[in-house]
Amino acid sequence: MNKQLTRRERLERCYSYQEVDRPAVYSRTGFPRNDPTYDKLKAYLQAHTELKFPWSGWRETSYPTEHYKEAYTEDFERHITILHTPAGDLRSTTLAGLKGQPGMTETYLLKDREDAEKYLSLPMPEVSGDVSSFFILKDKVGDTGIVDVSLGFNPGGAVASLFGTDAFAIMSVLERDIIHELCQRQMNIIINRLKFLLDNKIGPFFSMAGQEYIVPPLHSPEDFLDFNYKYDKPIIDLIHDSNGYIHIHCHASVKKVFKYFVDMGVNVLHPFEAPPMGDITAVEAKNLARGRMCLEGNIQIDRMYDATPEEIRQETEQLIKDVFDDQKGLIVSPTASPFIYGKGEKCFPQYKAMIDTVIGL
Secondary structure (H helix, E strand, C coil), rough: CCCCCCCHHHHHHHCCCCCCCCCEEEECCCCCCHHHHHHHHHHHHHHHHHHEEEEECCCCCCCCCEEEEECCCEEEEEEEEEEEEEEEEEEEEEEEEEECCCEEEEECCCHHHHHHHHHCCCCCCCCCCCCCHHHHHHHHHHHEEEEEEEEEEEEEHHHHHHHHHHHHHHHHHHHHHHHHHHHHHHHHHHHHHHHHHHHCCCCCCCEECCHHHHCCCCCCHHHHHHHHHHHHHHHHEEEHHHEEEEEEEEECHHHHHHHHHHHCCCCEEEEHHHHCCCCCCCCHHHHHHHHCCCCEEEECCHHHHCCHHHHHHHHHHHHHHHHHCCCCCCCEEECCCCCCCCHHHHHHHHHHHHHHHCCCC
8 A cells, every 4th residue: 555544544444454554553541640650652652653532421320329438457448339229239349559559359249149130130221411522532533543432341241340250150150041141131231322322423433341251261162152252243233234343352362262253243352462471373363363353462561661672673573574464454552551650761662662663664
């Protein structure tokens, strides 16, 4: 392709698996809060990479919920949530760091079948809201990128997050029927949400996450088909029927289920990790995705802190060689957002090497 594309055009063509002048280059932006060491990197990303601006400006009916706190240790406090349902109360707790530590879930909202039945007694939420902020943002973005409409966790991931990994795995064996009921309910919620958005001309770029809760080795490929594919496919079909695109974010070892992402119509998958973090090489991913799905990645985020700029340049060049031979289907990206507090200056040279390698093609 001889024509130089705008950043927006480049992403549009990557999402629709069309030929592009060069790979897109992008980074997720979940930076540490209140950390000015990343200001230089943020400015460089803003100026030189394809940008995605998240939007989720609708409203849904909220359920009666109480929140309160109690002392735990000198480093953490306990945050307690009580959800009132028609069939009884549900309770979860998290430990919030008091000295900058990340928080952690202590107990999950659902623990057994009785809790699941309480949750299923909740009425379906209604979707509403003024969506004018989407169009204001889209105009502001212009040719620098796209507005990404986040649909949240996919049905299976949303249900798994209610139980936690271990309890969900046990329930998926012992109480499989009620897991299906919960997934069906969540799928209907997302479809209602999506129909509201489409009726209001919101789109065409949508995203979901959460599939990583139900992948090998903890779950079988059959579980992926039962709890991800089955409930994601109707959502994705509705997006495609409206000429939209879907981006999926899914860490983990995906080699055994990779073809299912392709078959259910995912337009862009992030990331696709080789061992030891995952189990699929860039070449293997490209062979499975070719002609049907764009790959987003795949420079391991820890390399942005531990490697040299020259090593990142070489890794980026090899990634492009492995995935971009058809001039299609690659968004070069780290596997996650920059995440280490106070280390923005340390990772900047590596980010710059990745970006400069791509835009210098």
